[in-house]
Amino acid sequence: AQSVTQPDIHITVSEGASLELRCNYSYGATPYLFWYVQSPGQGLQLLLKYFSGDTLVQGIKGFEAEFKRSQSSFNLRKPSVHWSDAAEYFCAVGVLNNAGNMLTFGGGTRLMVKP
Amino acid sequence: EAGVTQFPSHSVIEKGQTVTLRCDPISGHDNLYWYRRVMGKEIKFLLHFVKESKQDESGMPNNRFLAERTGGTYSTLKVQPAELEDSGVYFCASSQFTGSISPLHFGNGTRLTVT
Numbered sequence: 149a150q151s152v153t154q155p156d157i158h159i160t161v162s163e164g165a166s167l168e169l170r171c172n173y174s175y176g177a178t179p180y181l182f183w184y185v186q187s188p189g190q191g192l193q194l195l196l197k198y199f200s201g202d203t204l205v206q207g208i209k210g211f212e213a214e215f216k217r218s219q220s221s222f223n224l225r226k227p228s229v230h231w232s233d234a235a236e237y238f239c240a241v242g243v244l245n246n247a248g249n250m251l252t253f254g255g256g257t258r259l260m261v262k263p
Numbered sequence: 264e265a266g267v268t269q270f271p272s273h274s275v276i277e278k279g280q281t282v283t284l285r286c287d288p289i290s291g292h293d294n295l296y297w298y299r300r301v302m303g304k305e306i307k308f309l310l311h312f313v314k315e316s317k318q319d320e321s322g323m324p325n326n327r328f329l330a331e332r333t334g335g336t337y338s339t340l341k342v343q344p345a346e347l348e349d350s351g352v353y354f355c356a357s358s359q360f361t362g363s364i365s366p367l368h369f370g371n372g373t374r375l376t377v378t
Binding site: 192199 | 266269305307311354356363365368
């Protein structure tokens with residue numbers, strides 16, 4: 149069975165600083181990987197996805213993530229954080245089986261941004 | 264296009280009562296998913312509809328939970344009778360394609376509190 153680990157429950161960064169959120173997955177085949185963000189009072193919004201090809205994927209809001217198969221990681225990065233990035237971030241692995249497209253989520257990382 | 268909508272946004276009920284959550288997927292999306300996040304835990308899969316058929320309900324916690332999707336449009340998730348451990352945020356998601364990995368579009372969730 150697949151699993152996702154986000155080692156950092158909380159992260160605080162200063163506005164303008166760089167950001168990296170860690171995600172490690174466990175899955176026996178080629179993973180389909182996603183990052184979602186949940187801002188206060190909002191639903192889950194897709195930031196970016198990796199299906200195949202270039203291991204560095206670009207997303208919305210200036211985010212990017214790099215798939216590293218050797219490390220089973222899919223870390224999310226942003227070069228300069230804005231106050232509006234304060235939210236909870238979820239990494240997920242997608243599995244396509246007979247039942248459909250099921251996501252397994254990590255526990256989430258809550259990002260706080262200091263002015 | 265309108266996104267996935269969920270109603271109500273919040274619900275507070277007493278133990279033993281019944282609650283029905285509703286989800287309207289994006290128009291034309293055959294796949295509808297229910298997920299749940301209980302306090303401090305991961306977001307967990309509950310079940311998956313393809314049109315009006317339950318494709319996978321392996322994540323449903325017990326028989327107090329009943330999901331329906333009559334006509335293959337909106338879906339309801341009923342909890343009867345509610346228990347304290349049912350408290351959490353219930354997310355609905357939809358996707359267009361069956362048989363391939365595609366990003367899920369999530370609603371804002373329903374926050375259920377059982378007292």
